[in-house]
Amino acid sequence: MKLEIAFWVALAAAWFLFPGYLVLGSHILIVAIFALSLDLILGYAGIVTLGHAAFFGLGAYTAGLLAVHGWGEPLSGLAAAAAVAAIAGFAASFLVVRGEDLTRLMVTMGIGLLLYEAANRAAFVTGGVDGLQGVTMGKLFGVFGFDLAGKTAYAYSFVVLLLVFLLLRAVTRSPFGLALRGIRENPQRMAAIGVPVRRRLVAAYTLAAAIAGIAGGLLAQTTQFVGIDSLGFQRSAELLIMLVLGGTGRLYGAIIGTAVFMVAQDQLARVNPVYWEFWLGFGLVAFVLLARGGILSWVERAAHR
Amino acid sequence: MFGVLFDGIAYGSLLFIVSLGLSVTMGLMNFVNLAHGAFAMAGGYVAVVAMTRLGIPFLAALPLAFVATALAGAILERTLYRRLYGASHLDQVLFSIGLTFMAIAGATWIFGPGQQPVRLPEFLRGQWNVAGVDIGVYRLFLIVTVFALTGLLALLVERTRFGARVRASVDDARVARGTGIDVDRVFSITFALGSGLAGLGGALGIDVLGLDPTFPFKFMVFFLLVVVVGGAGNVAGTLAAALILGVLDVAGKYYVPQVGAFVIYAAMVLLLIAFPAGVFGRRR
Amino acid sequence: MLRTDNLSRSFGELRAVDGVSLSLPPGARHALIGPNGAGKTTLIDLLTGVIEPTAGDVFLGDERITALTTHERVKRGLTRTFQVTNLFPGLTVLESVLLAIHERNGAGKSWLEPFEKRTQDIEEARALLATLHLERDADRRTATLAYGRQRVVEIALALATQPKILLLDEPAAGIPSAESAEVLQVVDRLPDDVTVLFIEHDMGLVFRFAERVTVLVNGRILTEGTPEEIARDERVKAVYLGLEEAA
Numbered sequence: 001m002k003l004e005i006a007f008w009v010a011l012a013a014a015w016f017l018f019p020g021y022l023v024l025g026s027h028i029l030i031v032a033i034f035a036l037s038l039d040l041i042l043g044y045a046g047i048v049t050l051g052h053a054a055f056f057g058l059g060a061y062t063a064g065l066l067a068v069h070g071w072g073e074p075l076s077g078l079a080a081a082a083a084v085a086a087i088a089g090f091a092a093s094f095l096v097v098r099g100e101d102l103t104r105l106m107v108t109m110g111i112g113l114l115l116y117e118a119a120n121r122a123a124f125v126t127g128g129v130d131g132l133q134g135v136t137m138g139k140l141f142g143v144f145g146f147d148l149a150g151k152t153a154y155a156y157s158f159v160v161l162l163l164v165f166l167l168l169r170a171v172t173r174s175p176f177g178l179a180l181r182g183i184r185e186n187p188q189r190m191a192a193i194g195v196p197v198r199r200r201l202v203a204a205y206t207l208a209a210a211i212a213g214i215a216g217g218l219l220a221q222t223t224q225f226v227g228i229d230s231l232g233f234q235r236s237a238e239l240l241i242m243l244v245l246g247g248t249g250r251l252y253g254a255i256i257g258t259a260v261f262m263v264a265q266d267q268l269a270r271v272n273p274v275y276w277e278f279w280l281g282f283g284l285v286a287f288v289l290l291a292r293g294g295i296l297s298w299v300e301r302a303a304h305r
Numbered sequence: 306m307f308g309v310l311f312d313g314i315a316y317g318s319l320l321f322i323v324s325l326g327l328s329v330t331m332g333l334m335n336f337v338n339l340a341h342g343a344f345a346m347a348g349g350y351v352a353v354v355a356m357t358r359l360g361i362p363f364l365a366a367l368p369l370a371f372v373a374t375a376l377a378g379a380i381l382e383r384t385l386y387r388r389l390y391g392a393s394h395l396d397q398v399l400f401s402i403g404l405t406f407m408a409i410a411g412a413t414w415i416f417g418p419g420q421q422p423v424r425l426p427e428f429l430r431g432q433w434n435v436a437g438v439d440i441g442v443y444r445l446f447l448i449v450t451v452f453a454l455t456g457l458l459a460l461l462v463e464r465t466r467f468g469a470r471v472r473a474s475v476d477d478a479r480v481a482r483g484t485g486i487d488v489d490r491v492f493s494i495t496f497a498l499g500s501g502l503a504g505l506g507g508a509l510g511i512d513v514l515g516l517d518p519t520f521p522f523k524f525m526v527f528f529l530l531v532v533v534v535g536g537a538g539n540v541a542g543t544l545a546a547a548l549i550l551g552v553l554d555v556a557g558k559y560y561v562p563q564v565g566a567f568v569i570y571a572a573m574v575l576l577l578i579a580f581p582a583g584v585f586g587r588r589r
Numbered sequence: 590m591l592r593t594d595n596l597s598r599s600f601g602e603l604r605a606v607d608g609v610s611l612s613l614p615p616g617a618r619h620a621l622i623g624p625n626g627a628g629k630t631t632l633i634d635l636l637t638g639v640i641e642p643t644a645g646d647v648f649l650g651d652e653r654i655t656a657l658t659t660h661e662r663v664k665r666g667l668t669r670t671f672q673v674t675n676l677f678p679g680l681t682v683l684e685s686v687l688l689a690i691h692e693r694n695g696a697g698k699s700w701l702e703p704f705e706k707r708t709q710d711i712e713e714a715r716a717l718l719a720t721l722h723l724e725r726d727a728d729r730r731t732a733t734l735a736y737g738r739q740r741v742v743e744i745a746l747a748l749a750t751q752p753k754i755l756l757l758d759e760p761a762a763g764i765p766s767a768e769s770a771e772v773l774q775v776v777d778r779l780p781d782d783v784t785v786l787f788i789e790h791d792m793g794l795v796f797r798f799a800e801r802v803t804v805l806v807n808g809r810i811l812t813e814g815t816p817e818e819i820a821r822d823e824r825v826k827a828v829y830l831g832l833e834e835a836a
Contacts, residue, residue, distance in 0.1 A: 048395045095578055101394045102337065106533045107577050113526055114570040121567060173703040175691040178680075182688045185677035192637070192675070193689040193750055194663030195697060233522060237402055244399060278410030284403025288396050289388060 007252075008162065015154050022150035028262045029157040030218045033164050035243050035254035037211035042240075043248030044172055045204045046184030047096065050105055050236050051112030052212055054092075055085040057119065057231030059213030064132045064220040065125070072138035074156070074221050081217025082210045089209020090202065097201040109233065116231045132226035146222065153222035160218060161255075164211055168251060171207070180204055181249075241284060247294030256295055307438050309559050310552060315444035317551020318451035319513060321544050323506035323524075324531040325458075326499020332538015333475050334492055336386070337394050339401035341503055341528055342521035343408035348374040348504020349516040350412060353421045363426045367508050374504025379497035386496070387489075405521045412518040421516040443512055450509065454502075455544070462540070471495055475538045527554075530573050534580075590615045590784060591636070591667070591754050596645035597808075598635055605631040607808035608645070613754070616781045620799035620816070621788045624828060628808040629788045630672055633756050637669050638662050649754075666753030670743045670760060672788070678732035682723060682742055685731060686714040689749035714749070720775050721745050722768075737764045741772055748775075755779070757787035761794055773798050796820075804828075 014025055034056055041047045059081035066077045095107050119126045126132055139145045144152045171177050179200055182190050187197050220226045229235060238261070246257020269276040327341040348370035355366040381404075389397055429446050432439045462468035473481040474488045482488050507516070514524065527550070535546030550569065557568030591613040598606040606628045613619055621629050634640045636647055638659040646655045649665055657665075677685050690710050691697040704710070718724050721741050726734055731742055740763045747755060755776070761769035769791070776785055777798055789795050795802060795816055802819045804811040806828050812819065819825055 042395075048398065050398070095574065099577065102331070102533060102537070103577055105337065105394070105398070106529055107574060109526060109529070110570050110574045110577070114567065114574060117567045117570060121564060170701050170703070173705070174700050175687075175696045175702070175704045175707070176698060176700045178684060178704050179688060179691065179697050181680060182677055182685075185679050186675065188639075189671075189675050189677065189746070190688070191659040192663065192669060192671070193746055194660050194668075194692045195688070196660050200697075233526075241399065241402075244395070274410050274413050277406050278414070281403040281406025281408075281410060284399055284406065285385070288392070288400040288403065289385070 085213020378500025
């Protein structure tokens, strides 16, 4: 417990201690929210998805488009992003909860690609490959403007991350959360003890989509831009890597994996993007073949010795 | 309309020859190999190197692409893939994505990020006019080649002992092992063959699909699509799915260009809703 | 209370279950026996909605439940155990049983309250585990238990749903014989209005706990009667070579 408090205090302290890194910092916090949403359905409910970025992107475009068309109030924009993503998640969930692993993988991938293509085609609305420009945000609470140094962005993202984390912690500790783990372990047995498996998964998937939408909306608001890659397969794949790197099913794994990956990416990809991609691939292969469990499980194992 | 149909079938045959290996891998070993597109890409680059650096003519470069990629597949299967047959699909996805990243980085490093131009031999260029319709010679060549290959493969599968072992293993690996078939060896060989075919498809497809380091991620979706719709391990289903999807994609881009690839993805999602186990079902 | 009407299921040419009509009154203690491959597990799959029949119907009281899903049937009081242990490997025994309890009392939908704070549910779970002598394993992950104990957890899961009709698929298989009678006694002590149908090969257990026995051969009911009648039946003996030695 004390370790947890220290963790969050440290995250908050970064606002004071690293004023030069707040833009990267808030980006990390935002992707951590995205990763947490994936942990809910992958780490806890066991659904492998390659299309989660669809909801991230939907949230981003919703918040972005609202701002472009005059509605720059951040909090309501964020709520709208969550709502749109939730509706999409709810609709998509009916496809995702049926079928086995492979079909599900394809469906999630397909939905992501579908949305990417749609955003591309509807360039007159979304800006297509060039991205959505002109996202001008109003002041947060009418007081805090979004500055270039990222101070407002970091604080804003930090609070949202903390709130999302607390929500997910409550959910995963609840009977519903236990049921999700049961579904991950053995969906057939869950049905045999009376659990309406699909209904639970629909609920989880919708919640995860909403949170991903919040993350996307945050990104749009804090960077005042929406790139089409926010919907892309690359983003879904990278998110998967971040989550697995940190350790699934632990919530903190999502945050730590994101931080480690993004810092590494920021440092290494800048030097030589081809090197980064190669060693990332190599790391993945090595990770799967050798290192089971992710960062948090290594820490756990070391602590037990 | 015939032109669209023809182009669609040409595209579909290309999809088929590449996807076949993936279908067997998924059907036989239940392994999700997202790196399959990278094998196709590798074959393409082998052909390019053969033609530009070694001066080998196009028609000879094709079997070379096949052999080189088959070899690569065999080695990778023995050393790496084999260890993950029992692993979760998530692990397999991560592993194969990792391999793909490595392949893409390698390709970018060696060949640069641009498209590889290919100079087709004279007799494969241009168009013939058949019954009033213009037919691309190369596309005709594609269809004929794939057709011939499919026939060869069918012979292999139906008439040889090896083919019988493959069929038995796809049908039920456990039972096949019980009758003394070395399923692991069957699989190594089929994996190598499948990768080789992918490489051949990649080389054949340079003119139609293009070749650059983003090839794997660009086209992996289509290969997966073909396999999932056609049913993993179901060869006839894969062929049908490939042809249908090829025609649908070309027709979509021709008749409703503003919608483009959207048609394919939408069709896929709809098909998967209706047939969660693939349109033609899994393994017959 | 549980009734089937000409229930059949074919897999291509194979008639796994063929025109089975049986009727279980409330409180019955009924055994289902038959050689391997007779279709017993398939019958349970049909009764619980895991597979669809190719013909015939299943009735629960007056209600035709043939079209209902598995979990809907469990909600109506029809629960089963599995012949091949089918548990939640990463969850503890206590958590597994809690899953069933939560679902039964509606807590499964609750999002915000930590399940560890729901003391009533936890007490109920621990009490159930105690009747099956599983208390000391309560906080161990089911994957780490010995096979025999896992079989007992199978039954605990089913009992946690407070079934009105309990279908046990070879409940004693894998449990050391000293314990298996004990486990079935727990089942026997269930309220009188609970119906129990169990598949068994151990004829000793059949004689001890069953009031009636149905014999299934090649998907069809060969005969039905009290254990004594079945033991005397020549046709049954013929089908079950070596039955006498095993008993």
